[in-house]
């Protein structure tokens with residue numbers, strides 16, 4: 001069976017690439033745009049995107065009875081919480097502080113992908129002999 005036939009796995013991989021692009025786009029907007037409504041919409045979109053991505057991984061972990069589920073979930077909760085904090089403070093913070101928050105989220109996300117998502121993906125591949 002090919003990896004592409006495993007739709008959840010390929011969706012997760014695609015979402016990781018897009019996830020980083022969305023954060024980069026948001027960072028650029030925060031530094032250059034002067035349209036709070038537009039930025040709020042972008043934040044909203046990013047939050048929704050995060051929600052569906054994290055839920056997809058959690059769904060997949062449950063489906064395959066992933067042994068690292070609890071630890072992985074704890075990291076997701078921390079990501080959700082950090083994102084919520086930046087989003088809630090969006091209207092009160094200056095550009096540099098919003099940017100710092102976003103860059104911190106981006107770093108955490110990259111680190112999470114490397115140390116938690118990749119082991120999950122590898123586990124899935126091993127289980128399914130991919």
Ligand SMILES: [Fe+2]
Pocket residue numbers: 057072076112116117
């Ligand atoms: Fe994850």
Ligand SMILES: [Fe+2]
Pocket residue numbers: 016053057113117
């Ligand atoms: Fe992920």
